[in-house]
Amino acid sequence: AQTVTQSQPEMSVQEAETVTLSCTYDTSESDYYLFWYKQPPSRQMILVIRQEAYKQQNATENRFSVNFQKAAKSFSLKISDSQLGDAAMYFCAYRSAWGAQKLVFGQGTRLTINP
Amino acid sequence: DAGVTQSPTHLIKTRGQQVTLRCSPISGHKSVSWYQQVLGQGPQFIFQYYEKEERGRGNFPDRFSARQFPNYSSELNVNALLLGDSALYLCASSLKAGGAETQYFGPGTRLLVL
Numbered sequence: 239a240q241t242v243t244q245s246q247p248e249m250s251v252q253e254a255e256t257v258t259l260s261c262t263y264d265t266s267e268s269d270y271y272l273f274w275y276k277q278p279p280s281r282q283m284i285l286v287i288r289q290e291a292y293k294q295q296n297a298t299e300n301r302f303s304v305n306f307q308k309a310a311k312s313f314s315l316k317i318s319d320s321q322l323g324d325a326a327m328y329f330c331a332y333r334s335a336w337g338a339q340k341l342v343f344g345q346g347t348r349l350t351i352n353p
Numbered sequence: 354d355a356g357v358t359q360s361p362t363h364l365i366k367t368r369g370q371q372v373t374l375r376c377s378p379i380s381g382h383k384s385v386s387w388y389q390q391v392l393g394q395g396p397q398f399i400f401q402y403y404e405k406e407e408r409g410r411g412n413f414p415d416r417f418s419a420r421q422f423p424n425y426s427s428e429l430n431v432n433a434l435l436l437g438d439s440a441l442y443l444c445a446s447s448l449k450a451g452g453a454e455t456q457y458f459g460p461g462t463r464l465l466v467l
Binding site for chain 1: 384386388394395396397398401408409410411441443445447450451453454455456457458459460461463
């Protein structure tokens, strides 16, 4: 079974600075997808960024980028120019390319932005 | 366009009761998945339905069941509620059932079992 581990329960960063959230995963599959979701206090899970395992190029979405290391099974999220609205729980998630659309989530990292 | 909607937003039940949660996917989306998120943890996969057929089931007891209707909306039923069923129940929809599809989440239903 696949597992996802987020080793940082909490992180904090000054507004406008850069922060990196860590995520490692365990799988024997070669074809899969990785995601970062953001969950603000409103509870709604919002997709931040996704990465296809077959792509070597790291995904980027505006201020959000990932460092995908397939051999190391590592998938970190970098947030540049942090904004107050970035404060939320961040979840790393894994999904196999085959079978059910089952997302396997990590435990989450609570990100605080200091003004 | 409206996003994924769920009802009710909050619910309080007592042990042993039964509950039904509802989800309407984004218009045009045919796949619906359900997740349980216990406080302080990441969501856990319960079910996926596509074209009214169950496509996947997580490690949950038979007290949990679901179905999908012809309009692609879905219901999650939980029988014989336990205190441990208290959680946020999230619904996610996607256009198709495939692994490449992005899933969009609803705001969730907060269930409290007393």
